Amino acid sequence: MSSDKSQTYSISDLAREFDITPRTIRFYEEQGLLAPTRRGQVRIYSPGDRVRLKLILRGKRLGFTLEESRALFDLYDPGSGNRRQLKTMLATIASHRTNLTQQLHDIQVMMIELDESEARCNQALEEFSDTTSSTAPINNKNTMTEE
Amino acid sequence: MSSDKSQTYSISDLAREFDITPRTIRFYEEQGLLAPTRRGQVRIYSPGDRVRLKLILRGKRLGFTLEESRALFDLYDPGSGNRRQLKTMLATIASHRTNLTQQLHDIQVMMIELDESEARCNQALEEFSDTTSSTAPINNKNTMTEE
DNA sequence: TTTCAGGTTTACGTTTACGTAAAGGTAATT
């Protein structure tokens, strides 16, 4: 077997690796986000295709729509645009940065709140232990409705 | 007349403040995320309602579904759960932390990539200026991004 | 040769998060 340097992937290879369905990958292609080559009818994915898929999924984690991710790909080769398009691209970049900064802040605040929620949960658990200290399956004495 | 300490908001007050439509706010209520009081048929929102709305919107910015945000609200009063529920809540918290950590990383990487894309755009613009050399409305020639 | 694990297209179904009328109530102006 020739150790062909060009690594390739089947659709289910990528589906397994990224824990998505082939349907999802085909859908991304349908939306113009991927363009794998074909051997006959079968899709063959290059490492480059794999990277693009990775970028799409990262975009999704950050709440990007597929269209936004597609637009972001264009930012990787700004040779193709005229002056006005380049200005638009710069504005787009600035806008994304603003959003990401907001998200960064949101995450920090929410992390703190998760800490607090966790503390309250642990405290509630401790109070359970207190109540249950003696041998009987004593009921908890708080006024909240039980299930 | 009486300077009633309890501040209230109409639905359009909140809609304006957060730049969403009244329809959106009613939808959140329909989904059990808000429960404003009523004066007759009209919804009256308390500062607490306003905070909840804020939390919903922050959740949305981070990609939470409404159901997830609703579940997060329950984390604020862990008095109501039994032991098993508290364990579940702790697991939920841990899961959210994992996701937020991933997002944090995603954001950092994407910020860097945005920097690079911006640099490429600026470079492409400079090459335009070169081509357009003489009569152009003087461009700034420095290569650094400005603030 | 049949079976079978993968791949394909086509196409309709589903969930989430609202948008968009339609039809009407209420309170303050004009």
Next chain:
DNA sequence: AATTACCTTTACGTAAACGTAAACCTGAAA
């Protein structure tokens, strides 16, 4: 009284991102 500005409910519509089912090809293994 009539207009205006909000508010309400009811209900059907919609876009995004796939899920799911049907019907088919296809190469390798049993």
